[in-house]
Amino acid sequence: MPECIVCGEYTKFNGGHCYDCYKKENNGKEVKLKDNAIIEDADDFNFDGGLDDKQWNYRYNMIKGRIAETLIQELFLSLGFNVFRYGMENTIPGIMELLKGVKSDVATEIRRMPDFVVQNPNTNEVFFVEVKFRKSGMFALKDLPKDYPYRNAYIILVSKKHIRCITVDELEEGKEITPTSKNYLGSRKEFELNKQVIIDFCNFAVKFFEGVE
Structure with missing residues (x-):
């Protein structure tokens, strides 16, 4: 199961951050989520499933x-x-x-x-x-x-x-x-x-x- 590289909690991708750790590293900045994936630049994403x-x-x-x-x-x-x-x-x-x-x-x-x-x-x-x-x-x-x-x-x-x-x-x-x-x-x-x-x-x-x- 993929784990957060900081706290070990579940995340969608290997080598990534969970939502809470991502927020901490980005000074609490809110981010959009789609199926537990963190989205930073909406222009690059297909909201039916992330990047095309x-x-x-x-x-x-x-x-x-x-x-x-x-x-x-x-x-x-x-x-x-x-x-x-x-x-x-x-x-x-x-x-x-x-x-x-x-x-x-x-x-x-x-x-x-x-x-x-x-x-x-x-x-x-x-x-x-x-x-x-x-x-x-x-x-x-x-x-x-x-x-x-x-x-x-x-x-x-x-x-x-x-x-x-x-x-x-x-x-x-x-x-x-x-x-x-x-x-x-x-x-x-x-x-x-x-x-x-x-x-x-x-x-x-x-x-x-x-x-x-």
């Missing part, structure tokens, strides 16, 4: 992606790298929300921007980094947007057990990430990363993504 399927999938996948991005950002920062958020969502917060459903060349280019620029403190070399989460632990050329322009980018794939890395050039050569491939992030000589630190962050990934679909 499209909104639910969009929010769920966005959260997974942001957790994976944060893991990789903190991994590089912990090893002394300079890390700069590069994607347009970081330059103009909220722009990706505005571009939902917009089909134009400019919107497409914005969506394709890599997540980070990272700089190796030992060599001062800089790299484009795109972070992806895949429960399957698989990534191939077909998973990139068509005509992806950042051919010198590194794709870092976070799965429920491993953190692997492949370049766009390698994908175009026919290589790919699979659950049994050996293209681990710690094997990339360009980054010179501490493998034990990567193992630590893999353990974080196991905790954060346990039960994720």
Whole structure:
């Protein structure tokens, strides 16, 4: 039975709060309830049952992606790298929300921007980094947007057990990430990363993504 992460009382979702604890953390602010689920932004909800399927999938996948991005950002920062958020969502917060459903060349280019620029403190070399989460632990050329322009980018794939890395050039050569491939992030000589630190962050990934679909 799902329990509140604060008091242990029943709540609708694992990892959530019961109504009373939610109110305490939000200074007693009243919230609307639908079948014991807490609703903060009525515009996102279908009151016949919460988020509609499209909104639910969009929010769920966005959260997974942001957790994976944060893991990789903190991994590089912990090893002394300079890390700069590069994607347009970081330059103009909220722009990706505005571009939902917009089909134009400019919107497409914005969506394709890599997540980070990272700089190796030992060599001062800089790299484009795109972070992806895949429960399957698989990534191939077909998973990139068509005509992806950042051919010198590194794709870092976070799965429920491993953190692997492949370049766009390698994908175009026919290589790919699979659950049994050996293209681990710690094997990339360009980054010179501490493998034990990567193992630590893999353990974080196991905790954060346990039960994720």
